[in-house]
Amino acid sequence: MNTPHRLLSHKGYLALAVIIVVLIVAFLWIVVAPGPMHFASGRGVRLADYRGPDPTGVPATIAQASLIQRGAYLAHAADCEACHTAPGGAPFAGGLAFVLPFGVLYSTNITPDSDTGIGRYTDENFLQALRHGVRADGTRLYPAMPYPSYTYMTDADALAIKAYLFSLDPTKARAPSNDLVFPFNQRWLMGIWSLLFNPDRRFEANPAQSPEWNRGAYLVEAMAHCGECHTPRNLFQALDNRRKFAGATQAGWRAYNITADARSGVGAFSDTDLSAYLATGHADGHGTAAGPMGEAVDKSLSQLASSDIAAMVVYLRSVPPIETSDLAAPKETPAAISHREGAPSGDLLGKAVFAEACVSCHSWSGVSPLMRFATLTGTRAVNDPTAINVAQIVLSGAQRRSATGLVVMPAFGAAYSDAEIAAVSNYTTARFGAQASMIAASEIAKLRTER
Numbered sequence: 121m122n123t124p125h126r127l128l129s130h131k132g133y134l135a136l137a138v139i140i141v142v143l144i145v146a147f148l149w150i151v152v153a154p155g156p157m158h159f160a161s162g163r164g165v166r167l168a169d170y171r172g173p174d175p176t177g178v179p180a181t182i183a184q185a186s187l188i189q190r191g192a193y194l195a196h197a198a199d200c201e202a203c204h205t206a207p208g209g210a211p212f213a214g215g216l217a218f219v220l221p222f223g224v225l226y227s228t229n230i231t232p233d234s235d236t237g238i239g240r241y242t243d244e245n246f247l248q249a250l251r252h253g254v255r256a257d258g259t260r261l262y263p264a265m266p267y268p269s270y271t272y273m274t275d276a277d278a279l280a281i282k283a284y285l286f287s288l289d290p291t292k293a294r295a296p297s298n299d300l301v302f303p304f305n306q307r308w309l310m311g312i313w314s315l316l317f318n319p320d321r322r323f324e325a326n327p328a329q330s331p332e333w334n335r336g337a338y339l340v341e342a343m344a345h346c347g348e349c350h351t352p353r354n355l356f357q358a359l360d361n362r363r364k365f366a367g368a369t370q371a372g373w374r375a376y377n378i379t380a381d382a383r384s385g386v387g388a389f390s391d392t393d394l395s396a397y398l399a400t401g402h403a404d405g406h407g408t409a410a411g412p413m414g415e416a417v418d419k420s421l422s423q424l425a426s427s428d429i430a431a432m433v434v435y436l437r438s439v440p441p442i443e444t445s446d447l448a449a450p451k452e453t454p455a456a457i458s459h460r461e462g463a464p465s466g467d468l469l470g471k472a473v474f475a476e477a478c479v480s481c482h483s484w485s486g487v488s489p490l491m492r493f494a495t496l497t498g499t500r501a502v503n504d505p506t507a508i509n510v511a512q513i514v515l516s517g518a519q520r521r522s523a524t525g526l527v528v529m530p531a532f533g534a535a536y537s538d539a540e541i542a543a544v545s546n547y548t549t550a551r552f553g554a555q556a557s558m559i560a561a562s563e564i565a566k567l568r569t570e571r
Contacts, residue, residue, distance in 0.1 A: 162328020191284030223300030336435025372570030407499030470547025507557035
């Protein structure tokens with residue numbers, strides 16, 4: 121006869137078993153995740169078995185250029201300079217801070233300096249670092265270095281980039297020490313992380329897709345690593361490709377949804393608009409790139425051939441739409457011209473800051489009388505109820521290159537308090553966007569630390 125104590129024990133064991141099974145299933149759900157191109161119909165084949173045009177390498181226009189020239193193009197495509205250049209520092213000399221929830225990482229020197237850079241790297245060392253996240257001395261790299269994306273790069277392209285980097289003037293610059301909390305400061309854990317989340321495979325072409333799609337896939341996934349910013353991450357900070365390109369927050373900026381969803385993604389962009397945004401950082405009616413995306417345009421995408429930009433657009437168009445529930449469709453109607461209209465009740469501080477610092481370029485209607493780059497109407501940032509990017513742009517300013525030269529929005533972080541920047545950010549979304557934001561001064565203070 122079972123006693124109540126023994127019956128309770130049996131129930132306890134059963135509950136424990138159920139919990140263990142649920143945890144195992146949840147763990148497998150995270151780890152056994154689809155790859156970045158899993159969404160597409162058809163199956164990938166090794167490049168050696170692909171009968172279409174080679175989707176890797178450089179455009180035909182520079183196919184006969186020197187190895188270093190081809191490497192320069194590919195280094196731009198891989199956006200190496202943006203991450204490996206600190207503000208005011210020498211290009212590729214490292215030292216750029218990545219402020220993360222668990223501490224600060226600094227990018228490394230990838231000039232050919234023998235002591236502080238990669239001057240002693242062999243080809244094999246370079247491939248190990250680029251695709252496996254392992255330095256020449258065996259130290260594990262953190263996945264702020266996007267080796268889970270670069271792992272798809274071919275040997276030829278990776279080594280062309282190495283040839284270009286080795287052609288640069290060596291710069292002696294040692295990166296500051298990382299400042300990470302336990303257990304994230306234990307680099308050996310990155311070996312386990314890589315085993316679970318680095319696919320460690322080369323790019324495969326998909327015969328069921330067009331040559332342009334395959335070229336775009338290689339550029340977007342293996343080179344430009346767009347998913348590293350625009351794809352949400354799972355519990356272990358690996359990309360969650362079940363929500364591919366649905367948007368995420370990186371380095372204090374919001375990287376928006378770039379799926380084909382018409383309301384919250386880029387589905388409403390024409391091909392011309394999307395190409396212009398990638399190549400120049402601006403598309404009329406959709407906004408101007410700033411922050412990390414602005415850097416990606418300036419130092420990477422703007423350097424690519426128009427045929428490669430077109431291929432990227434083809435690939436991006438094919439990514440299934442995912443609706444981002446907190447992003448309303450952009451309000452495209454200009455605000456009332458009068459400064460007495462269109463403001464939330466009682467928002468006197470935000471209106472005062474806007475009148476003092478913003479209206480001369482952006483106008484009360486949101487349609488700039490000076491330049492199309494400064495038009496606010498229809499932009500994603502002012503239609504984002506978190507107002508993160510609006511606040512960041514006010515804090516740090518923005519630069520864009522136009523046909524007539526450099527377009528600069530000044531940084532106002534030093535001129536205004538956290539409360540004033542929060543107020544003008546909320547005023548801007550309320551006046552020009554579909555939904556007013558409620559960003560607080562405390563959030564502005566936090567954003568200052570993430571720049």
